[in-house]
Amino acid sequence: KAVVSTQSTGDSSPPDTFTLVSDSDPSPLTSDNRSKPSTTCFLCAGILQDNTLISLLSICKTLLSEYEKPKAVQITLSNLDLLSIRSYLAGVGSIRWRIRTIFKWVMAEKLSELLGVPSFHHNQDPVKTLLTVNFEIKLDNDEFMWVCRPPLNWDVFNFSQGKFKNAQLSHALSRAKHEDILPYMKLPGKSIQYLVTVETSPTFVGGRYTKHARDISQTPWNQQTGVLISGNVEDILCDPLKKAFGADEARMHSAGREDIDVRMLGNGRPFYIQLTNVRRFPTQDVLDTVQDNINLVSGKKVRCHRLTVVSRSETELVKKGQEEKEKEYRCIIKAEKEVTEEMISKLNCVRDLELKQKTPLRVLHRRTPLVRTKKIVRVTARLLSKEEVEICCKNDRNLITSLSRRLIVAEVVSEAGTYIKEFVHGDFNRTVPNVGTILGNRCDMLQLDVANLSMVWPPDRQPTENNNNTSAAEC
Secondary structure: OOOEEOOOOOOOOOOOEEEEEOOOOOOOOOOOOOOOOOOOOOOOOOOOOHHHHHHHHHHHHHHHOOOOOOOEEEEEEEOOHHHHHHHHHOOOOOOHHHHHHHHHHHHHHHHHHHHOOOEOOOOOOOOOOEEEEEEEEEOOHHHHHHHHOOOOOOOOEEOOOOEEOHHHHHHHHHHOOHHHHHHHOOOOOOOOEEEEEEEEOOEEEEEEEEEOOOOOOOOOEOOOOOOEOOOOHHHHHHHHHHHHOOOOEEEEEEOOOOOOOOEEEEEEEEEEEEEEOOOOOOOHHHHHHHHHHHHHHHOOOEEEEEEEEEOOHHHHHHHHHHHHOOEEEEEEEEEOOOOOHHHHHHHHOOEEEEEEEEOOHHHOOOOOOOEEEEEEEEEEEEEOOHHHHHHHOOOOHHHHHHHOOOEEEEEEEEOOOOOHHHHHHOOOOOEEOOHHHHHOOOEEEEEEEEEEEOOOOOOOOOOOOOOOOOOOOOO
């Protein structure tokens, strides 16, 4: 969000935040100006005065012009810690909460009338189309920095963040003697600023995506090198939604992730995208159009389906699914020696096999070194046919002869969080048992696909037919 002053900024784009400068008297209390009146209330910093309310309402009208009409409006008032000192110095106790309550009720009524929508107190709308207008009082911290200096030396200011610590300040004021701090009292130091910020509640769009290429990352960052990657799944899905609804930011969250060289097939991986501060609220017709455009532009690599608005509480299903649901994989395995039918039978007998997996070497630099207990639910394996081997080897006769009866296609159903690549090649026996120890034949992974994720998502639509019919040759 941009912080824009009411003075000219040279920026023609509509701002999200305005700063209104009051006409507070900047002079300290001295014998020369003790009788000089101030037009700004010392206790409320002018936030409850008619002229301030009129100016703030005018600013709100300008800011709200770029937003679609919401279902409700909410008022917040922040940064009232310095008012605690002012009210204490005036001998009336802490009235910051009363100021907050009065202002919220007054401004909520005015904005509700302006927008023609109800004001918000207890949200009952599961899909939030709520607009929040925040008002912040910016007082000059220097006015009250004497509380941190001798002889008081209160530890109530966070110098790194440039603001007072609310809890510590309230505690110190409750123990302070009025006569001890009265000599340091001054009138407001410099001008008071009122910052107005307009923001809509986060909007969540859920769906599923499939990834059909082995050269595209799920996220913008390479987990190995930390290098920014262009043309990733997150950008492909987020950018069109961000543009369509005028959001400040879009972030994707998914039920797990696949490596850059792994395809995501079948019914797709569940995900949701959090849109921050949308100007236009999503409708299903617009979401369908965005979905069609994504599939038209990026369909050869990434496709999405069943885009729909979901609530914040429903997004917890994606997080749970990442940890709890079973996942199905299809992989092409290359054995070191010729594979016999007896070996295939052993692999097909795997049922509810418990694994002990140390953190894989390939992710050890960013994962905690642990021994995880995971379960392989079942394995269905067979040797590739002669025709499939020819396709995989692109009719290279020497390669076909070398790999004959050494290529296995296996469908593996496992517990969520299982490292399938390590289950196949063993990771130098850091995963036991593994396919190599089961067959008595060292194995390596050639290709891996996620074939299916057994999770109903999004929750408010009927699941589509599972398109889990990719052949071993296509893999």
